[in-house]
Amino acid sequence: MAQIPVSPLALPLPNLPPLAGVRLATAEAGIRYKGRTDVLLAELAEGTTVAGVFTKNLCPGAPVTYCREVLQGGTARGLVVNAGNANVFNGAAGMRAVETTADSAAKTLGTTADQIFLASTGVIGEPLPAHKIVAVMDDLHGRLEADRFAQAASAIMTTDTFPKGATRTAKIGSVEVTINGIAKGSGMIAPDMATMLCFVFTDAAIPATALQAMLAKNVESTFNCITIDSDTSTSDTVLLFATGQAGNAPTEDPAYLADFRRALHEVLHDLALLVVRDGEGAQKLVTIKVEGAVNNGSAKRIALSIANSPLVKTAIAGEDANWGRIVMAVGKAGEPADRDRLGVAVGGIWMAQAGGVVPGYNEAPVVKHMQGREIEIMVDIGLGQGRATVWTCDLTHGYIDINGSYRS
Amino acid sequence: MAQIPVSPLALPLPNLPPLAGVRLATAEAGIRYKGRTDVLLAELAEGTTVAGVFTKNLCPGAPVTYCREVLQGGTARGLVVNAGNANVFNGAAGMRAVETTADSAAKTLGTTADQIFLASTGVIGEPLPAHKIVAVMDDLHGRLEADRFAQAASAIMTTDTFPKGATRTAKIGSVEVTINGIAKGSGMIAPDMATMLCFVFTDAAIPATALQAMLAKNVESTFNCITIDSDTSTSDTVLLFATGQAGNAPTEDPAYLADFRRALHEVLHDLALLVVRDGEGAQKLVTIKVEGAVNNGSAKRIALSIANSPLVKTAIAGEDANWGRIVMAVGKAGEPADRDRLGVAVGGIWMAQAGGVVPGYNEAPVVKHMQGREIEIMVDIGLGQGRATVWTCDLTHGYIDINGSYRS
Numbered sequence: 001m002a003q004i005p006v007s008p009l010a011l012p013l014p015n016l017p018p019l020a021g022v023r024l025a026t027a028e029a030g031i032r033y034k035g036r037t038d039v040l041l042a043e044l045a046e047g048t049t050v051a052g053v054f055t056k057n058l059c060p061g062a063p064v065t066y067c068r069e070v071l072q073g074g075t076a077r078g079l080v081v082n083a084g085n086a087n088v089f090n091g092a093a094g095m096r097a098v099e100t101t102a103d104s105a106a107k108t109l110g111t112t113a114d115q116i117f118l119a120s121t122g123v124i125g126e127p128l129p130a131h132k133i134v135a136v137m138d139d140l141h142g143r144l145e146a147d148r149f150a151q152a153a154s155a156i157m158t159t160d161t162f163p164k165g166a167t168r169t170a171k172i173g174s175v176e177v178t179i180n181g182i183a184k185g186s187g188m189i190a191p192d193m194a195t196m197l198c199f200v201f202t203d204a205a206i207p208a209t210a211l212q213a214m215l216a217k218n219v220e221s222t223f224n225c226i227t228i229d230s231d232t233s234t235s236d237t238v239l240l241f242a243t244g245q246a247g248n249a250p251t252e253d254p255a256y257l258a259d260f261r262r263a264l265h266e267v268l269h270d271l272a273l274l275v276v277r278d279g280e281g282a283q284k285l286v287t288i289k290v291e292g293a294v295n296n297g298s299a300k301r302i303a304l305s306i307a308n309s310p311l312v313k314t315a316i317a318g319e320d321a322n323w324g325r326i327v328m329a330v331g332k333a334g335e336p337a338d339r340d341r342l343g344v345a346v347g348g349i350w351m352a353q354a355g356g357v358v359p360g361y362n363e364a365p366v367v368k369h370m371q372g373r374e375i376e377i378m379v380d381i382g383l384g385q386g387r388a389t390v391w392t393c394d395l396t397h398g399y400i401d402i403n404g405s406y407r408s
Numbered sequence: 409m410a411q412i413p414v415s416p417l418a419l420p421l422p423n424l425p426p427l428a429g430v431r432l433a434t435a436e437a438g439i440r441y442k443g444r445t446d447v448l449l450a451e452l453a454e455g456t457t458v459a460g461v462f463t464k465n466l467c468p469g470a471p472v473t474y475c476r477e478v479l480q481g482g483t484a485r486g487l488v489v490n491a492g493n494a495n496v497f498n499g500a501a502g503m504r505a506v507e508t509t510a511d512s513a514a515k516t517l518g519t520t521a522d523q524i525f526l527a528s529t530g531v532i533g534e535p536l537p538a539h540k541i542v543a544v545m546d547d548l549h550g551r552l553e554a555d556r557f558a559q560a561a562s563a564i565m566t567t568d569t570f571p572k573g574a575t576r577t578a579k580i581g582s583v584e585v586t587i588n589g590i591a592k593g594s595g596m597i598a599p600d601m602a603t604m605l606c607f608v609f610t611d612a613a614i615p616a617t618a619l620q621a622m623l624a625k626n627v628e629s630t631f632n633c634i635t636i637d638s639d640t641s642t643s644d645t646v647l648l649f650a651t652g653q654a655g656n657a658p659t660e661d662p663a664y665l666a667d668f669r670r671a672l673h674e675v676l677h678d679l680a681l682l683v684v685r686d687g688e689g690a691q692k693l694v695t696i697k698v699e700g701a702v703n704n705g706s707a708k709r710i711a712l713s714i715a716n717s718p719l720v721k722t723a724i725a726g727e728d729a730n731w732g733r734i735v736m737a738v739g740k741a742g743e744p745a746d747r748d749r750l751g752v753a754v755g756g757i758w759m760a761q762a763g764g765v766v767p768g769y770n771e772a773p774v775v776k777h778m779q780g781r782e783i784e785i786m787v788d789i790g791l792g793q794g795r796a797t798v799w800t801c802d803l804t805h806g807y808i809d810i811n812g813s814y815r816s
Contacts, residue, residue: 057739057740058742058745059735059738059745088736090764091764125765234739310803314811324531327496327533331466339497354499355499356501395808400722400725400803403719403722404723404804
């Protein structure tokens with residue numbers, strides 16, 4: 001397929017520092033792509049705890065089924081990710097490919113298969129040539145290095161136009177810990193699931209149960225609040241590994257973990273917005289804030305109805321502050337709303353309030369806002385205290401170009 | 409905006425014969441469009457019964473709110489439809505525009521406002537200049553004719569690229585009756601509501617309660633089974649008028665009405681598919697059949713999940729039989745499904761069965777089918793007896809073109 005230009009919303013990859021207990025290597029296995037890396041191996045120190053959140057799609061890929069199972073153990077020694085083939089809908093052959101890859105990585109890292117986590121992304125319904133991963137395993141092992149997060153972020157890309165990473169530090173007690181995250185994803189992104197592939201590493205020592213609780217909670221307000229096209233991938237995976245090498249006392253005490261939670265949320269938030277910034281064909285990053293709904297859940301469903309409306313998204317692509325379509329999307333959400341109390345603001349300027357156009361409303365500053373790269377829509381439902389924020393992108397010719405020819 | 413070419417899926421308007429008890433006239437009121445008719449007046453004989461089904465959008469237009477109220481009476485003497493302005497989200501001014509229009513039509517037709525039905529379609533959030541409709545009312549009245557269904561079908565168009573009509577005859581007892589229907593709609597079309605504007609007229613004599621029951625039931629399997637873009641208009645309206653002039657005995661007896669029900673279903677089915685054929689940017693008509701679901705409702709939700717998936721729709725636009733995306737859409741529906749029992753056929757050829765590619769599957773005939781204008785997708789869930797059929801179109805550059813610049 002034709003080269004896709006880098007998203008105009010791209011941000012540079014931040015410097016992702018080495019993390020004690022994590023070593024990485026990438027290789028060109030030639031699974032689908034030629035002339036680029038497509039496999040990532042991560043070696044994790046003994047004692048690493050792990051948390052995971054996965055797609056809610058009921059036809060998940062074999063790696064998701066596998067990860068859900070091994071996650072029960074709560075510990076991890078390795079991670080293998082490949083790009084170009086999602087290993088989804090391959091029946092028994094899909095599970096065999098998973099086992100082959102996990103066995104090979106376990107042998108190479110000197111551990112057992114139940115300590116290996118796997119993720120695959122790319123085409124659905126074509127058998128994954130696991131032997132190509134096995135063939136590069138020794139080479140990967142020989143080149144493991146701590147300072148390879150940038151290379152890792154590139155190796156997991158598919159239709160992504162730029163690599164995605166985020167990093168923060170936090171204090172647990174008096175000990176400073178670091179969190180690094182990488183993510184991939186630019187299409188088939190919708191909420192109500194973990195959304196795309198995201199791998200977060202920290203040198204903190206945190207019990208698996210506390211890790212899982214923090215991950216699940218923070219995914220809800222980050223990855224589960226973004227949508228590109230309302231489609232829910234069969235492979236979406238967020239994994240969080242804590243190597244325990246930083247030297248803090250392993251604790252479940254919420255007070256001790258408060259700063260870590262803050263930093264984890266920031267990493268996940270950064271990564272989720274980077275995915276939106278790389279939305280297929282995206283020209284504009286759109287923030288949708290809903291307030292005044294009957295509760296927060298209702299606000300989120302209304303916000304996602306707006307974010308997923310093709311008519312709203314094409315209007316934004318056309319730089320048209322078409323608040324009529326926003327009202328339509330509020331109404332179709334099926335949540336409590338009263339036409340005659342609704343307000344809509346774009347770029348901070350209220351265009352409609354109490355069910356009609358604001359008298360004397362001046363379109364000029366709104367038109368200017370619509371011409372920018374970052375669009376903000378605010379909707380006041382006028383019924384209660386519920387609020388939510390979601391992020392999406394516009395729907396452009398680029399999306400059609402990319403998805404009308406993905407396999408060719 | 410630029411002229412939109414006629415849909416390649418267009419069908420010629422059938423001959424819609426005059427109907428006893430219905431007279432029609434159209435005029436150029438200049439509400440939004442110039443140089444074309446944009447208002448329809450229908451005069452209905454005394455004793456006409458009426459049924460209606462409306463959008464489920466919770467922010468409906470003022471005409472919908474109004475029609476729901478006057479529908480309680482069960483009788484009708486007139487219908488006024490305008491194109492170019494939907495009279496939605498105009499607050500109190502919207503209701504005043506409705507009252508002004510209804511009063512004017514009532515006075516002209518010598519009846520009361522509660523016998524007048526109204527529908528408006530077009531831009532949302534701009535005040536409807538009802539005085540422009542009032543200004544042409546006398547002229548419309550002076551030109552009422554029975555043989556004007558084709559003109560009526562054209563006057564109600566907005567982004568439609570061709571006029572839409574259907575006609576059937578049926579026997580009630582020994583009396584032959586006729587059903588004529590016209591419809592408009594090509595975007596903001598999604599199920600779970602009446603969908604777009606559709607007006608059906610018959611000379612049969614049928615009590616309002618029986619008429620309402622038949623309409624509601626048949627909309628469920630026709631208009632509520634089509635989707636263009638998952639968006640739910642704030643104005644969708646289906647009205648069915650029965651003038652009672654054919655001379656049959658007015659009956660609620662289901663056995664007597666069996667043939668009428670058949671003909672009504674056919675008219676609604678024809679019109680619903682014409683709307684899909686005029687889907688904004690549509691290049692292909694897509695029929696999605698789901699069988700083997702746990703029940704019919706589940707089958708319909710799965711079928712609509714496929715029909716509304718941007719990734720499925722862009723793949724079809726790209727003539728790519730990408731059954732992986734179909735599997736994804738089945739999984740995201742949230743309905744009972746088992747990855748390892750799923751089957752997918754395109755153009756009657758099973759590509760995947762029991763959770764994997766069919767051994768020896770030959771892509772050539774499927775590729776040929778995908779290059780055609782009418783695409784058929786069949787999914788076997790493999791769990792039960794539930795089945796459903798829905799219709800949609802592909803998602804193309806044309807959709808972006810049309811909706812990225814609608815107001816300009």
